[in-house]
Amino acid sequence: MNAQQFARTLDELEAERVPASLDLWPRLRARITAQPRGARPGRSLAVTRLGWAALAVVGLLLLSTTAYATMPTIGRLLRLFEPQTMGQGESLGQQLNLSQTIGDVTVAMEWAYADAEHIRIGYTVRSHDGRRFDPLNISLADATGALLPFTMGYGVVGESERLGVALPPGESSYVQVFANEARGAAIGEDLRLRLEMEAEELVLPTPAPAATGDPAAGPAGPGSERLQPLPVGERLGPFTFEFSIPVVSSQ
Amino acid sequence: MDEREAVARLKRGDIGGLEVLARTYQLRATRAADLIVRDRSLAEDVVAETLLHIYERIAQFDAGRPFGPWFLRCVVNAAREAATQRERHVPLSGEQGDLEQVLASQALGPEILAERAELRTAVWAALGRLSPAERAAVVQRYYLGLSEQEMAAEAGCSPGTIKWRLHQARERLRHWLRPLWGTAPAAGFAGPQEIEIRREVRL
Numbered sequence A: 001m002n003a004q005q006f007a008r009t010l011d012e013l014e015a016e017r018v019p020a021s022l023d024l025w026p027r028l029r030a031r032i033t034a035q036p037r038g039a040r041p042g043r044s045l046a047v048t049r050l051g052w053a054a055l056a057v058v059g060l061l062l063l064s065t066t067a068y069a070t071m072p073t074i075g076r077l078l079r080l081f082e083p084q085t086m087g088q089g090e091s092l093g094q095q096l097n098l099s100q101t102i103g104d105v106t107v108a109m110e111w112a113y114a115d116a117e118h119i120r121i122g123y124t125v126r127s128h129d130g131r132r133f134d135p136l137n138i139s140l141a142d143a144t145g146a147l148l149p150f151t152m153g154y155g156v157v158g159e160s161e162r163l164g165v166a167l168p169p170g171e172s173s174y175v176q177v178f179a180n181e182a183r184g185a186a187i188g189e190d191l192r193l194r195l196e197m198e199a200e201e202l203v204l205p206t207p208a209p210a211a212t213g214d215p216a217a218g219p220a221g222p223g224s225e226r227l228q229p230l231p232v233g234e235r236l237g238p239f240t241f242e243f244s245i246p247v248v249s250s251q
Numbered sequence B: 001m002d003e004r005e006a007v008a009r010l011k012r013g014d015i016g017g018l019e020v021l022a023r024t025y026q027l028r029a030t031r032a033a034d035l036i037v038r039d040r041s042l043a044e045d046v047v048a049e050t051l052l053h054i055y056e057r058i059a060q061f062d063a064g065r066p067f068g069p070w071f072l073r074c075v076v077n078a079a080r081e082a083a084t085q086r087e088r089h090v091p092l093s094g095e096q097g098d099l100e101q102v103l104a105s106q107a108l109g110p111e112i113l114a115e116r117a118e119l120r121t122a123v124w125a126a127l128g129r130l131s132p133a134e135r136a137a138v139v140q141r142y143y144l145g146l147s148e149q150e151m152a153a154e155a156g157c158s159p160g161t162i163k164w165r166l167h168q169a170r171e172r173l174r175h176w177l178r179p180l181w182g183t184a185p186a187a188g189f190a191g192p193q194e195i196e197i198r199r200e201v202r203l
Helices: A003-017 A025-034 A045-070 A073-081 A215-220 B003-011 B015-037 B040-060 B067-089 B093-104 B116-129 B132-143 B148-155 B159-181
Strands: A094-102 A105-115 A118-127 A133-141 A150-157 A171-179 A190-201 A235-248
Touching: A003 B015, A003 B116, A003 B132, A025 B015, A025 B040, A073 A118, A073 A150, A073 A171, A094 A235, A105 A190, A118 A133, A118 A190, A133 A150, A133 A171, A133 A235, B003 B015, B003 B040, B003 B067, B015 B040, B015 B067, B015 B132, B040 B067, B067 B132, B067 B148, B116 B159, B132 B148, B132 B159, B148 B159
Parallel strands: A105 A235
Antiparallel strands: A094 A105, A105 A118, A118 A171, A133 A190, A150 A171, A190 A235
16 A cells, blocks of 8 residues: 555545535534633533533434434444444343433443353443543453453444434443453353443543744644643543343354 | 635634634544544534634734644644543554454455455554554644645654654554555555655645
8 A cells, every 4th residue: 555545545534434514613603602702711611512512412312312212322333343243233132221320420231242252241321411421440340250351342422424323412332342251151141240330521622722922823833832731521430230141152 | 705814804703704714624624633533523522622712812823824734733633632532541442353353354355455445444443553643643644645844843843753753653554454465565655765745735
């Protein structure tokens, strides 16, 4: 592959992921006109994101609810990321329908699957106010308390054309895969598991302010690189879930 | 209305100027940000926040300078920071598995390389293995079409630093994607002898 082919591939990738019809202006205008100029500095990002949520939720609620009802997001994730082993989606595993709420965040354990090699957990994180919370420090233990090795994870937030879902602000869905090294669970028997996780608010960094004395340089002027501490959002948890699922034959 | 007039109107407090600038650059900026943060929703947030930030501080912008390169640089910096924070919390190991799955697929012989979809999937997964800083450098060079000299000037470092950072990123990409092309050297990622590619950037 040469540089031209690589650049062309990047173009094609983004043409697929971000449609040319993208239009950020309506929500930008709504935010600007909703708050007088000059009043913006000092406002918290959380409130900003809440404002976005209020604007976006109206348009997305119907679409996301419909998509969710016709084919749950977890099933779509399984089919996209593991088509060979999980092509049948969540029909292979067991619905859990467990949830726990701490503060403004609800974590719902929706689905789980276990075979001799892997354990897959599907769950959703929702904030009540539209803020985005990401999963953190996820651990899965068997009945003896032994931690099972994390293998991989994947998920979705916002809109995804590949998945055909549009989640409302503050909602994200994930599948975590662990190696099944649980002791004493043969195929056909129930596996007792305990999952713990935290959720941390994602606070979007804003560009650094312009340097004093170099107004033309803008947020990051030539000749300087201003590094700002990454903002840290609210952390909630631990969310704890205990459940049993049958071990089935590998797909 | 051209770009200079748009900036001038924005400086006078007319948000119509911002609308022109947003509609001119939003697509390219969001796509560049998405390549770095790998999350379309977050990419849109990054671009929108950067535009709002500019709206608040447009008085500090020198209208004699071109707006586009400056704005895109701000977006890349914000996207890199957002990606750093995101990946600190959510390891992208799923994408690593995705790459291995693609490369291990028996359907991926040389004759299938014409299948652009598989190629895109492999490149996307390989990009996910780079650090946010490396992805930002790759995006500036190969998506936005900046030269190494331009990247160095904007980052405030020597061209050698940028050259080395890009070289490392290219080597890693070439290593991960080698199964798709056998052992033949990848001409475009061959280091100092690389042919200078200046892609058209409509700014």
